[in-house]
Amino acid sequence: MSTNRWLATGNYFTSYQDEQRLFFTHLDRTILSLFLFMLFVWPLLFSLSNKYMLVLDNILIAMVAIIGLNIVTGFAGLISIGHAAFMGIGAYTLASFSRTLGDSHVIITHAWPLMIVLSGLMGAVFGAIVGLPAMRLKHLYLAIATLSFQMIFSWTINFLEFFNQGQTIAISRVFWFTGKLGRKDHYLFWYYVLLVVVILSGFMVRNLLRTRYGRCLSAVRDNDRAADAMGMHPGLTKVYAFGLAGFFAGIAGALHAYVYRGVGFESFTLHHSITLLAMAIVGGLGTLNGSFWGPTAIIALELQVETLAEHAGQILPSDWNLATALKPFSFGLVIVLFLMFEPRGIANWWRIARSYTKLWPFRY
Amino acid sequence: MKNRKRMTVVFSLTLIVLFAFTVQAQAGETYKLGLSLAITGPTSDAGDPYSKGVEDYFQYVNDMKILGDDKIECTIRDDQYKTDVTKRNFEDFLDQGIVFYLNYSTGSTLALKKDFDEEKMPTIPASFHAGNLVDSSYIFLPIASYSAQAIGLAEYVANNHKGSGTPKVAMFLHPSAFGRGPLEDVQKAVAAGLKIEIVEVVEHGKDLDNTAMLQRLKSKGVQYVIGQTIQSPVATMLKDASRLGLVAKTFGEEGKITFTGCHYTGGNDLVSLAGPAAENYYWTTSYIVTSEPGVGTDAQLALAKKYGRDEKTANSHNYANGVMVAQVAAEAILRAKAKGVKITKESLYDELLAMNGMNAFYPVTTVGPVTYSKTDKAGVDTLQMYAVKDGVFHSVGAPFIPEYTGKIK
Numbered sequence: 001m002s003t004n005r006w007l008a009t010g011n012y013f014t015s016y017q018d019e020q021r022l023f024f025t026h027l028d029r030t031i032l033s034l035f036l037f038m039l040f041v042w043p044l045l046f047s048l049s050n051k052y053m054l055v056l057d058n059i060l061i062a063m064v065a066i067i068g069l070n071i072v073t074g075f076a077g078l079i080s081i082g083h084a085a086f087m088g089i090g091a092y093t094l095a096s097f098s099r100t101l102g103d104s105h106v107i108i109t110h111a112w113p114l115m116i117v118l119s120g121l122m123g124a125v126f127g128a129i130v131g132l133p134a135m136r137l138k139h140l141y142l143a144i145a146t147l148s149f150q151m152i153f154s155w156t157i158n159f160l161e162f163f164n165q166g167q168t169i170a171i172s173r174v175f176w177f178t179g180k181l182g183r184k185d186h187y188l189f190w191y192y193v194l195l196v197v198v199i200l201s202g203f204m205v206r207n208l209l210r211t212r213y214g215r216c217l218s219a220v221r222d223n224d225r226a227a228d229a230m231g232m233h234p235g236l237t238k239v240y241a242f243g244l245a246g247f248f249a250g251i252a253g254a255l256h257a258y259v260y261r262g263v264g265f266e267s268f269t270l271h272h273s274i275t276l277l278a279m280a281i282v283g284g285l286g287t288l289n290g291s292f293w294g295p296t297a298i299i300a301l302e303l304q305v306e307t308l309a310e311h312a313g314q315i316l317p318s319d320w321n322l323a324t325a326l327k328p329f330s331f332g333l334v335i336v337l338f339l340m341f342e343p344r345g346i347a348n349w350w351r352i353a354r355s356y357t358k359l360w361p362f363r364y
Numbered sequence: 365m366k367n368r369k370r371m372t373v374v375f376s377l378t379l380i381v382l383f384a385f386t387v388q389a390q391a392g393e394t395y396k397l398g399l400s401l402a403i404t405g406p407t408s409d410a411g412d413p414y415s416k417g418v419e420d421y422f423q424y425v426n427d428m429k430i431l432g433d434d435k436i437e438c439t440i441r442d443d444q445y446k447t448d449v450t451k452r453n454f455e456d457f458l459d460q461g462i463v464f465y466l467n468y469s470t471g472s473t474l475a476l477k478k479d480f481d482e483e484k485m486p487t488i489p490a491s492f493h494a495g496n497l498v499d500s501s502y503i504f505l506p507i508a509s510y511s512a513q514a515i516g517l518a519e520y521v522a523n524n525h526k527g528s529g530t531p532k533v534a535m536f537l538h539p540s541a542f543g544r545g546p547l548e549d550v551q552k553a554v555a556a557g558l559k560i561e562i563v564e565v566v567e568h569g570k571d572l573d574n575t576a577m578l579q580r581l582k583s584k585g586v587q588y589v590i591g592q593t594i595q596s597p598v599a600t601m602l603k604d605a606s607r608l609g610l611v612a613k614t615f616g617e618e619g620k621i622t623f624t625g626c627h628y629t630g631g632n633d634l635v636s637l638a639g640p641a642a643e644n645y646y647w648t649t650s651y652i653v654t655s656e657p658g659v660g661t662d663a664q665l666a667l668a669k670k671y672g673r674d675e676k677t678a679n680s681h682n683y684a685n686g687v688m689v690a691q692v693a694a695e696a697i698l699r700a701k702a703k704g705v706k707i708t709k710e711s712l713y714d715e716l717l718a719m720n721g722m723n724a725f726y727p728v729t730t731v732g733p734v735t736y737s738k739t740d741k742a743g744v745d746t747l748q749m750y751a752v753k754d755g756v757f758h759s760v761g762a763p764f765i766p767e768y769t770g771k772i773k
Contacts, residue, residue: 049455049456049459050455050456050458050459051452051455051456051459054451054452054455055452058448058452158539158540159539165540165541165544166540166541167470167471167474167495167540167541168447168471168474168475168477170478183482183483260448260451260475261478261479262475262478264447264471264474264475266445266446266447266448266471267447267448306441306442309442310441325404327404327442327444328404
């Protein structure tokens with residue numbers, strides 16, 4: 001090991017533990033710590049409108065969901081087109097309590113951390129059940145199995161009276177030490193909660209990837225027969241990948257329900273599953289930081305296009321309806337362009353940028 | 365010389381400042397409103413003309429100086445029929461300081477119901493779902509609810525049925541709260557004595573062929589179908605019924621089926637989609653149609669022409685729908701202004717609640733007056749029956765108010 005732990009240059013891994021370190025240099029650790037500190041501190045220095053706080057909350061919710069999707073699709077290589085349904089499982093776990101006990105029951109308003117974890121566990125159970133066909137199915141066939149789950153979920157929610165036939169089931173505002181949250185604090189409060197969840201999830205997955213279970217995921221993705229020959233159990237690995245994905249999706253669903261103060265079927269449709277998949281692709285499949293880039297890029301793009309469409313609508317004759325077509329068009333275009341020119345997603349740009357700084361002070 | 369120059373500068377600056385203040389005083393106030401709806405995505409065929417109706421009428425109010433020097437600034441946002449986006453738009457509108465909100469879909473109205481109440485924001489949605497009004501004080505339906513419309517159609521069936529015995533009816537519903545909403549109320553009306561028999565309730569999917577369903581209805585002796593959905597499934601059903609020779613040529617023709625439907629099942633879009641199969645389709649709404657001459661038709665077409673709208677938009681009942689909700693919002697502002705009270709969401713809410721009796725509002729775009737009170741949040745209670753003859757909707761009989769809506773309350 002080099003004596004200077006601040007620079008990557010000149011550092012060589014001399015042991016397996018060295019290679020598995022969370023942070024390669026002190027600089028990495030310091031920069032990340034500072035960045036996280038900034039994420040916690042900036043709302044105290046600047047105030048953002050509720051609209052943009054909601055957007056931020058939305059990005060963070062999507063990050064939690066994408067971390068899950070990345071485990072199953074990115075790390076384990078199993079296509080899932082039913083991820084929004086897993087989110088829905090989490091949200092509807094909470095909604096079931098609301099329907100049974102009332103939306104302002106103390107369990108929902110006070111024991112919300114417990115409810116979020118419970119929703120995650122319910123998501124994990126459903127994830128594992130849906131993952132069972134993965135023991136026998138691969139590629140497109142597995143994708144169809146997950147699609148079937150999305151369809152079954154849609155049908156169940158849409159037709160069962162208990163789930164209000166898909167219409168919104170209200171969730172009350174939660175209580176904190178200062179009392180019941182008001183509208184002003186609502187989005188800021190959930191920003192902090194979400195931030196903590198995202199950070200914890202990130203570290204959990206980062207650690208998971210360092211364990212044998214994490215390495216099993218990549219091994220099974222790369223060649224499940226070879227993994228089998230090496231003593232791994234590809235079937236179980238796939239099931240627990242689905243279970244973990246369901247856990248994160250369930251948590252994201254519960255958080256969504258709390259932030260939006262209600263659970264409605266419209267937030268967990270096939271369209272949302274496709275959007276989540278698009279976020280994972282744009283961010284970079286099979287990379288942890290891609291789980292953060294994807295939602296940020298797609299949601300920011302959506303907002304920018306919305307603004308552009310609004311301006312275009314003022315200039316162009318409204319009968320053309322060109323302005324309103326910009327949103328779906330740009331969304332589709334971005335996905336196609338990424339698939340064509342940067343299939344490794346934004347995470348690859350980040351990797352390239354980091355590799356330049358790693359060499360410093362040398363040019364190459 | 366230097367002093368003179370300085371004096372000139374000071375004088376000029378004073379003049380500029382004075383002028384600026386005068387202009388500001390003359391400019392009047394701007395009242396902010398918000399509309400979030402589906403201009404693209406599902407139901408945009410209704411949302412697009414609706415948004416144009418709202419936009420044109422507020423533009424007209426500003427251009428004609430109906431509010432004097434004051435102006436209405438209504439921000440219109442496309443939510444693509446996504447409740448999450450509607451919520452974001454609503455938060456944005458609140459940040460902007462709106463005094464009145466126009467919403468669109470049933471789903472988002474139900475989802476944001478609590479927010480409207482918390483914010484005490486008077487809201488008019490484009491959804492006429494009766495459930496919008498449950499546990500809500502700030503939502504106002506522009507016209508009779510879907511339930512009232514379906515009951516109105518059922519009453520019309522009961523009163524105009526020609527054969528012997530109780531007329532057999534099937535309900536054709538959209539698989540959502542929007543579609544299912546009226547079913548319970550029609551069943552209540554039947555229990556309260558309305559003489560129809562509901563023999564089947566069909567929740568349509570995305571079927572491209574309704575032959576089996578129609579044959580089943582026929583075998584069950586169904587004489588009337590009451591639809592609460594959107595135009596495209598109705599068009600598919602009508603085309604198939606026409607092909608099978610099941611469509612009644614006159615209302616209640618024996619051995620055939622008479623097809624009827626609520627507001628969003630009809631209009632010119634249905635005629636475009638179903639073509640000749642739309643003949644003899646019976647439809648009810650509280651809005652006027654431009655195929656019927658009248659003051660409302662002239663006003664609607666003139667407004668559309670003034671702002672360069674195409675023929676399809678100008679003749680759309682959803683354009684009339686948009687114009688009407690804008691008329692109600694503008695009227696509430698006008699009345700509050702006339703009283704000399706400050707235009708706030710609270711004062712506009714009070715104005716809406718006072719819109720009844722002698723203070724009822726008569727927009728020319730509807731077949732009856734808009735009346736609101738603390739116990740009545742549905743605007744126009746009157747309905748008009750229309751039927752397609754030679755490819756256009758014509759009114760059938762006089763406007764009416766369904767009896768059983770009151771009886772089942």
